[in-house]
Amino acid sequence: MKYFEFTFRTQPCTETVNDVLAAILGEVGFESFVECESGLTAYIQQTLCDENAIKIAIAEFPLPDTDITYTYTEAEDKDWNEEWEKNFFQPIIIGNRCVIHSTFHQDVPKAEYDIIINPQMAFGTGHHETTSLIIEELLDSELKDKSLLDMGCGTSILAILARMRGARPCTAIDIDEWCVRNSIENIELNHVDDIAVSEGDASSLTGKGPFDVIIANINRNILLNDMKKYVACMHTNSELYMSGFYVDDIAAIREEAEKNGLTFVHYKEKNRWAEVKFIYKG
Known part of the structure; x- marks a missing residue:
């Protein structure tokens, strides 16, 4: 290319x-x-x-x-994927609980959850805060035997972590064919099962679910537009974690969520990026 x-x-x-x-x-x-x-x-x-x-x-x-x-x-x-991977992708470390790294990294710290990914060009540095915010949320949540949807999955880091923590079955969806291929590769690298990966947007959710947990780490406009489609895949007490927007956007996200029957639980922030948790009360 x-x-x-x-x-x-x-x-x-x-x-x-x-x-x-x-x-x-x-x-x-x-x-x-x-x-x-x-x-x-x-x-x-x-x-x-x-x-x-x-x-x-x-x-x-x-x-x-x-x-x-x-x-x-x-x-x-030249091979920009290889160039970028070797020189610019750094391990993501979340306390002593989770580390995300590639096969070429050496001396990676030990953690409870060790995730290996083969990062591609689509894995940009701009979403590091949002990814780590949702990782922290997943680490604090009870996921065992809960069905989970990772919407806009990218490299499927979040779905892989959720599966390692006992969530099943897991579904990972992304609009980008490259992300779908990379997700499948990363799932195989981590020797996890019960994660179904497919290409599509929120319209592809018709007939899927209901899910106990939905993750959507995308951006403000897509979340506002597609939230009602997420809710259609939820049942009473399902949880929705959303990120990919700034603290200043929380009010708009919360307003749309509450219009769709979601109850605000809390938010977390890091360097002005935000993550919010909602529960569907039906």
Whole structure:
């Protein structure tokens, strides 16, 4: 695949600004991000590059008093998956309970749950906080023999952890064919069973469930649009964990959830990212 290499210069150049920028760029097709001195270097397949969509994303950047400019060039033709994996993907460590790493990492700390993944370009750095927030939620939840849906599963890290903690059967769904293939590979790497992976969006949920637990780590707009379809797959006392949005978005998420019969339980936050838990009371 041919890629463009974009260099985004951010002012101010802070971790928060760059993280928000990565999340937004991920929604318009960018697949991986590397922090640099002036901001972010980002990669997108040439066939998916829509410069007008990129300009709109920058123009609608949600943090005030932020200036973003960019330049781009055709990326050198090499195996960018391998390059990114070896140089930029770092293990994710959640206390002493969970560590997520690849096969090439050495001296990985011991943890109760050890998850191996083969990260692909679609595994961006921008969603680290949201992933870890839901991991923390799963580690604190009773999952044994509960049916679980991981919606927008990406690499299926969350479904794999849930299965390790006793959830079954598990269903993992993503709109991206690449993510589906990578999920199947990661499930095999971790020697877990009872996780069914399929390609699709929320419309594919018709006839599925009901689920005891639903995870949706996507983004604000998709969650607001698809929440009613999640609820249709729930029963009384089913739990819904959602992330992929900012603390400022919690009010809108909660309003839509309560319209659909969900009861707010709590939220967690990390670097302005948020995760919320709801229970369906029927």
